[in-house]
């Protein structure tokens with residue numbers, strides 16, 4: 815029921831290309847959930863929800879911070895806000911009360927230290943769904959068949975390299991996530 819409503823709204827909120835990405839993330843998240851003993855239902859709902867606000871204009875994202883609580887520092891990089899905003903919509907618009915789902919969505923772009931298995935399922939599915947073709951994606955796909963945590967770490971290494979090379983800011987929580995994964 816919730817998935818029907820959510821997927822319909824996600825389709826209306828996104829370009830066809832990004833909607834296809836979300837469909838890929840859903841399929842991939844369900845596969846990873848099965849492999850790693852994570853709830854398929856939680857993975858599916860989190861995957862449908864995660865990019866709901868991805869195409870909001872920057873101004874709308876930034877304005878939302880006045881009424882929506884977002885994790886510390888997120889507002890300094892507006893591209894990160896779509897996760898916490900989607901989590902907020904999940905709770906207020908779709909009645910999702912499961913904090914595990916909401917947290918996975920909230921942190922799906924940055925990661926966080928002590929990621930749950932559900933966090934990692936969504937994070938990795940977002941990185942490796944079949945529509946992803948960037949350099950390095952194959953190494954993450956291969957790692958994902960053996961270890962979720964290792965796949966997240968390799969994906970974060972890629973993102974860090976990408977952001978540094980592009981001269982873009984890097985959110986410190988992602989560095990803390992990487993450090994935590996290295997000692998995990």
Ligand SMILES: Nc1ncnc2c1ncn2[C@@H]1O[C@H](COP(=O)(O)OP(=O)(O)O)[C@@H](O)[C@H]1O
Pocket residue numbers: 891893894923924940973977982983984985988
């Ligand atoms: N850890 C990070 N720190 C700072 N900016 C980031 C981080 N991760 C991603 N970004 C920026 O946020 C944008 C959105 O990220 P993401 O949602 O993962 O992209 P995508 O739309 O490809 O799924 C990226 O294009 C990148 O510029």
